[in-house]
Amino acid sequence: xxxxxxxxxxxxxxxxxxxxxxxxxxxxxxxxxxxxxxxxxxxxxxxxxxxxxxxxxxxxxxxxxxxxxxxxxxxxxxxxxxxxxxxxxxxxxxxxxxxxxxxxxxxxxxxxxxxxxxxxxxxxxxxxxxxxxxxxxxxxxxxxxxxxxxxxxxxxxxxxxxxxxxxxxxxxxxxxxxxxxxxxxxxxxxxxxxxxxxxxxxxxxxxxxxxxxxxxxxxxxxxxxxxxxxxxxxxxxxxxxxxxxxxxxxxxxxxxxxxxxxxxxxxxxxxxxxxxxxxxxxxxxxx
Amino acid sequence: xxxxxxxxxxxxxxxxxxxxxxxxxxxxxxxxxxxxxxxxxxxxxxxxxxxxxxxxxxxxxxxxxxxxxxxxxxxxxxxxxxxxxxxxxxxxxxxxxxxxxxxxxxxxxxxxxxxxxxxxxxxxxxxxxxxxxxxxxxxxxxxxxxxxxxxxxxxxxxxxxxxxxxxxxxxxxxxxxxxxxxxxxxxxxxxxxxxxxxxxxxxxxxxxxxxxxxxxxxxxxxxxxxxxxxxxxxxxxxxxxxxxxxxxxxxxxxxxxxxxxxxxxxxxxxxxxxxxxxxxxxxxxxxxxxxxxxxxxxxxxxxxxxxxxxxxxxxxxxxxxxxxxxxxxxxxxxxxxxxxxx
Numbered sequence: 190x191x192x193x194x195x196x197x198x199x200x201x202x203x204x205x206x207x208x209x210x211x212x213x214x215x216x217x218x219x220x221x222x223x224x225x226x227x228x229x230x231x232x233x234x235x236x237x238x239x240x241x242x243x244x245x246x247x248x249x250x251x252x253x254x255x256x257x258x259x260x261x262x263x264x265x266x267x268x269x270x271x272x273x274x275x276x277x278x279x280x281x282x283x284x285x286x287x288x289x290x291x292x293x294x295x296x297x298x299x300x301x302x303x304x305x306x307x308x309x310x311x312x313x314x315x316x317x318x319x320x321x322x323x324x325x326x327x328x329x330x331x332x333x334x335x336x337x338x339x340x341x342x343x344x345x346x347x348x349x350x351x352x353x354x355x356x357x358x359x360x361x362x363x364x365x366x367x368x369x370x371x372x373x374x375x376x377x378x379x380x381x382x383x384x385x386x387x388x389x390x391x392x393x394x395x396x397x398x399x400x401x402x403x404x405x406x407x408x409x410x411x412x413x414x415x416x417x418x419x420x421x422x423x424x425x426x427x428x429x430x431x432x433x434x435x436x437x438x439x440x441x442x443x444x445x446x447x448x449x450x451x452x453x454x455x456x457x458x459x460x461x462x463x464x465x466x467x468x469x470x471x472x473x474x475x476x
Numbered sequence: 477x478x479x480x481x482x483x484x485x486x487x488x489x490x491x492x493x494x495x496x497x498x499x500x501x502x503x504x505x506x507x508x509x510x511x512x513x514x515x516x517x518x519x520x521x522x523x524x525x526x527x528x529x530x531x532x533x534x535x536x537x538x539x540x541x542x543x544x545x546x547x548x549x550x551x552x553x554x555x556x557x558x559x560x561x562x563x564x565x566x567x568x569x570x571x572x573x574x575x576x577x578x579x580x581x582x583x584x585x586x587x588x589x590x591x592x593x594x595x596x597x598x599x600x601x602x603x604x605x606x607x608x609x610x611x612x613x614x615x616x617x618x619x620x621x622x623x624x625x626x627x628x629x630x631x632x633x634x635x636x637x638x639x640x641x642x643x644x645x646x647x648x649x650x651x652x653x654x655x656x657x658x659x660x661x662x663x664x665x666x667x668x669x670x671x672x673x674x675x676x677x678x679x680x681x682x683x684x685x686x687x688x689x690x691x692x693x694x695x696x697x698x699x700x701x702x703x704x705x706x707x708x709x710x711x712x713x714x715x716x717x718x719x720x721x722x723x724x725x726x727x728x729x730x731x732x733x734x735x736x737x738x739x740x741x742x743x744x745x746x747x748x749x750x751x752x753x754x755x756x757x758x759x760x761x762x763x764x765x766x767x768x769x770x771x772x773x774x775x776x777x778x779x780x781x782x783x784x785x786x787x788x789x790x791x792x793x794x795x796x797x798x799x800x801x802x803x804x805x806x807x808x809x810x811x812x813x814x815x816x817x818x
Contacts, residue, residue, distance in 0.1 A: 218587075224586075224587035224590075224591075271773070272773055275777045276776065276777060279780075280532075280586070281586040281587050282532065282534045282586055282587070282590065283776050283780065284587075285534060285586075285587050285590050286534070286729065286733065286772060286776045287772070287773050287776045287777065289726055289729060289769075289772060290768075290769045290770065290771070290772030290773035290776065291769065291773060292769070293726060293765045293766070293768055293769030293772065294765075294766055294769030294770050294773075295769075296765070297763065297764070297765035297766040297769065298766055301762055301763060301766060408598075411591070411594065411595065411598065414591050415591075415595070418588065418591065449602075449605075449606040450602065450606060452598070452602060453599050453602055453603070456595035456596070456598055456599050457595075457599065459591070459592060459595050460577070460580055460581065460592055460595060460596060461580070463580055463581065463583070463584050463588065463592050464579070464580030464581075464583070467583040467584040467585070467588065
């Protein structure tokens with residue numbers, strides 16, 4: 190029973206990361222229809238920025254995380270402008286190939302600049318706490334709480350503020366949004382900035398627990414895509430639920446069945462579900 | 477007759493002559509090995525071209541199927557099966573797996589297909605890394621025997637112990653692949669592939685069975701990817717999960733797009749030119765993927781037809797121009813040709 194609860198907590202923590210990363214991707218992929226396959230790599234870059242701010246420049250954990258979000262928002266805007274905007278009216282697959290170019294660039298850039306080995310951020314909150322017989326470090330609890338706060342803030346932004354509603358407007362009808370005077374280019378930039386900043390936040394939060402390494406982005410990016418497709422393109426609740434579900438599947442599957450094959454479950458599930466419904470579980474239209 | 481053939485096809489014959497003379501031209505064994513690997517990767521890139529370039533479906537499981545072929549040949553020949561039996565068996569196995577994977581994934585479109593196939597490719601390399609009793613795990617399979625000798629009635633047998641013999645073997649397979657691709661692309665079936673690529677809904681409306689068309693392209697592409705993998709395993713002698721890694725798929729994607737997708741010469745040009753150029757720029761080795769990534773973005777945005785596609789459209793322009801000057805009427809030289817805009 191204790192092992193089970195421990196795995197559940199691990200699953201929720203893992204799921205928190207997935208949910209936050211998938212949330213950003215669902216905005217970009219589902220709403221702007223940009224298959225930003227480099228999303229996981231931007232997440233990785235966010236982790237590195239935090240790592241350097243903490244270890245080299247002595248930033249506190251929270252200031253480093255917020256600075257990293259700002260830096261990655263700028264990087265995200267740059268990527269949107271350079272990698273995707275010229276291809277907006279081209280077939281989807283061209284953007285996808287462009288995205289592969291971007292991720293190759295980002296991963297090698299990090300390897301060349303900072304080496305291929307993993308780095309660990311000193312854990313700011315290492316003390317263990319005990320809740321109902323399960324022991325977890327404060328940092329893990331923090332990840333779970335911070336993810337929830339981020340998700341709520343993002344929801345409030347999308348629903349209650351004018352810039353947020355312009356994103357929704359573009360999602361519903363791009364031409365209509367342009368007609369009422371919404372600058373679609375600006376909305377694209379803003380959506381990218383938000384998506385990459387949340388990814389950077391997720392990476393910073395888990396960096397003290399796992400390590401930051403150049404290869405951490407590739408698998409996470411794929412998983413984020415799986416979550417977005419399964420949860421329904423552009424669906425914010427779908428991405429959040431999908432994230433937590435995938436986290437739990439992985440923690441339980443890894444804990445009870447086979448840790449080596451835990452990624453196979455997620456990828457296999459995607460192929461199976463696409464077999465039944467080619468546009469994803471809640472998908473409306475083909476990409 | 478022969479003279480006419482030479483006159484019409486002098487360019488291709490010259491290339492063939494150079495290809496046959498390669499063993500005399502290479503400066504050292506190391507460089508020769510790069511040429512041999514380029515030949516194998518050219519087969520893989522050509523097959524990727526069929527599904528991605530001509531049919532417009534970005535299959536990113538290509539290295540996965542390459543890996544299936546490589547592990548198939550590696551494990552079978554180590555168990556004593558002849559190379560000449562193991563190679564077609566592995567390629568057919570990959571074609572079958574491709575068929576089974578195609579059933580769910582080919583119903584999806586665009587990025588969904590790319591992601592689903594990428595997932596499959598990653599599954600293959602995870603299995604290769606973890607099914608230790610079969611695949612040897614992360615150390616892989618080592619000591620794979622060279623291709624079995626071919627017995628000749630009078631002159632003994634052809635062995636594949638020397639680099640020169642191995643080179644002619646891979647060159648033969650490359651020419652075979654090129655021949656099959658050429659026949660396929662310039663057939664009615666080839667036109668169906670391109671119809672699906674250019675407008676799937678329209679293709680469906682004019683009576684093309686789009687699913688079957690995509691499936692044929694996917695299965696043939698995977699067959700040749702596995703063929704390349706099988707030859708690779710036997711020539712190199714050792715394989716590991718990285719033989720099925722998506723990094724390879726991405727490299728072929730770069731070769732294909734830089735060389736020119738939806739042309740037959742482009743994938744070959746890319747698969748030879750890029751590794752050889754990188755060899756001459758050793759100091760850039762570290763930055764290899766960085767440059768590839770940036771180039772991929774630039775090419776897909778500004779030169780989506782790649783080097784060979786760009787040259788072809790220049791030639792068409794030149795021909796049109798001279799025709800107009802001679803006859804005073806515009807000609808439609810490019811209509812109906814497969815090498816149209818990707």
